[in-house]
Amino acid sequence: MARDKMGRALRDLRVSVTDRCNFRCGYCMPREKFGRHHKFLPNNRILSYEQIQRFIAACIPLGLNKVRITGGEPLLRRDLFELVSMVSSLGLEVALTTNGSLLADQSDKLYRAGLNRVTVSLDALDPKLHSKITDSVIPVGEVIRGIESAVSSGLNPVKVNCVVRRGLNESEVAPLVRHFRGTGVIVRFIEFMDVGSTNRWSFGQVVPTSEVLQTLSSEFDLFPMERKSPTDVASRWAHSDGSGEIGFISSVTEPFCGGCVRARLSSDGKLFTCLFSNKGYDLADRLTFSEPIQVLTAEISKIWSARSDRYSELRSPKPNSLPRVEMSYIGG
Numbered sequence: 001m002a003r004d005k006m007g008r009a010l011r012d013l014r015v016s017v018t019d020r021c022n023f024r025c026g027y028c029m030p031r032e033k034f035g036r037h038h039k040f041l042p043n044n045r046i047l048s049y050e051q052i053q054r055f056i057a058a059c060i061p062l063g064l065n066k067v068r069i070t071g072g073e074p075l076l077r078r079d080l081f082e083l084v085s086m087v088s089s090l091g092l093e094v095a096l097t098t099n100g101s102l103l104a105d106q107s108d109k110l111y112r113a114g115l116n117r118v119t120v121s122l123d124a125l126d127p128k129l130h131s132k133i134t135d136s137v138i139p140v141g142e143v144i145r146g147i148e149s150a151v152s153s154g155l156n157p158v159k160v161n162c163v164v165r166r167g168l169n170e171s172e173v174a175p176l177v178r179h180f181r182g183t184g185v186i187v188r189f190i191e192f193m194d195v196g197s198t199n200r201w202s203f204g205q206v207v208p209t210s211e212v213l214q215t216l217s218s219e220f221d222l223f224p225m226e227r228k229s230p231t232d233v234a235s236r237w238a239h240s241d242g243s244g245e246i247g248f249i250s251s252v253t254e255p256f257c258g259g260c261v262r263a264r265l266s267s268d269g270k271l272f273t274c275l276f277s278n279k280g281y282d283l284a285d286r287l288t289f290s291e292p293i294q295v296l297t298a299e300i301s302k303i304w305s306a307r308s309d310r311y312s313e314l315r316s317p318k319p320n321s322l323p324r325v326e327m328s329y330i331g332g
C-alpha cells in the first residue's frame with residue numbers, strides 16, 4: 001500500500017472524464033473566462049474508457065477502493081454507463097458527481113451498470129436564482145427530475161451538494177432542507193473555495209458552516225452524528241424526528257487535509273495530488289498497454305509517496321495570485 005509523506009493512503013480517485021460543461025456556474029466556469037473562445041481539450045487528448053480503466057487498475061494494489069466520476073459535466077460524455085461498468089468490474093465502489101441536468105434519462109442505465117452512489121449539485125430551488133447561478137437556460141426542474149429518477153432507479157445514497165455564497169443563495173439553505181426532508185436524499189452544504197484562478201474568490205463570500213447551521217437550527221431540531229470514517233469530508237447532522245440527514249463540508253473553516261486520501265486524474269491523463277495544485281504528473285503516455293501494469297503502479301506509487309500537500313490547512317484568508325488548476329478540468 002502507498003503512503004504519502006504524512007502517512008495518508010491513496011483510497012479515493014476522482015476521475016474527470018471531460019473538461020466541458022453545459023452550465024457556467026460563476027464559482028467554477030465563469031462565462032467571461034469560459035466563453036466561446038475558451039479552448040477546451042481536443043478530443044484526441046481525452047482519455048478513452050480503456051485508458052481510464054487501466055489507470056484505475058494500476059491504483060488498486062496501492063490501496064484504492066473508491067472511484068468518483070466527475071468533470072466538467074460527466075454525463076456529457078457518450079455512454080458513460082460503459083465506464084461505470086468497467087470500473088465496477090474491478091470490484092471498486094463507483095460514485096458520480098453531476099449537475100443533474102442529464103441524469104433523468106440515464107439513471108436506470110447507470111444503476112444497472114453498477115453505479116453505487118450519486119451526488120447532484122444544486123445551489124437553488126428558485127428557478128430564477130438557479131438559472132442565474134448556473135448561467136444556463138436549462139430549468140431547475142430538469143435537475144430535480146434527475147434527482148427523483150436517481151432515487152427511483154435505486155441509487156443509494158443520493159446526495160445534493162449546495163455551495164453557499166454570501167449575498168447569492170443563503171436564502172436557499174432552508175428551502176433545500178425542507179424540500180428533501182423525508183425523501184432519503186442527503187443535502188450537504190459546501191463552503192465556497194478558492195479553487196482555480198478565475199472565480200474571483202474572496203473570504204467575504206464564504207458562508208461558514210457555523211452560520212448555515214445556526215440558520216437551520218432556528219427551524220429544524222438537528223443533532224450531530226458520528227462521521228462514518230475519519231477520512232469522511234462531511235460532518236453529519238440529523239433531524240431529531242428521524243426524517244433525514246444533512247452534511248457540511250467546511251473546506252475553508254475546518255480543513256481536513258490530515259485525512260485527505262484523494263487523488264485526481266484529469267481527462268487528458270494528468271495525476272494531481274491536491275485540488276489546489278498547479279502541477280499534474282502527465283501519465284497519458286503511460287496508458288498505452290505496451291508495458292506491464294506494474295510499471296504504471298510503481299510510477300503512481302512514487303508520485304504518491306512524495307506527496308506532502310495540505311493547501312487548505314495553510315490557506316491565508318487573503319486571495320492569492322498563485323496559478324491553480326481549474327476545478328472543471330481537474331474534477332470536483
Ligand code: SAM
Binds near residue numbers: 121
Ligand atoms: N459538473 C458536475 C457538478 O457540478 O456536480 C461535476 C463537476 S463540479 C466541478 C463538482 C463539484 O464542485 C460541484 O458540486 C460544484 O458545486 C463544486 N464546486 C465547483 N467550484 C467550487 C468552488 N469554487 N467551491 C466549492 N465547490 C465548488
Ligand code: SF4
Binds near residue numbers: 021029071
Ligand atoms: Fe459545470 Fe459543475 Fe462547474 Fe457548474 S460546478 S460549471 S455544473 S462543472
Ligand code: SF4
Binds near residue numbers: 258
Ligand atoms: Fe486534500 Fe489538498 Fe484539499 Fe487538503 S487542500 S483536503 S490535501 S485536496
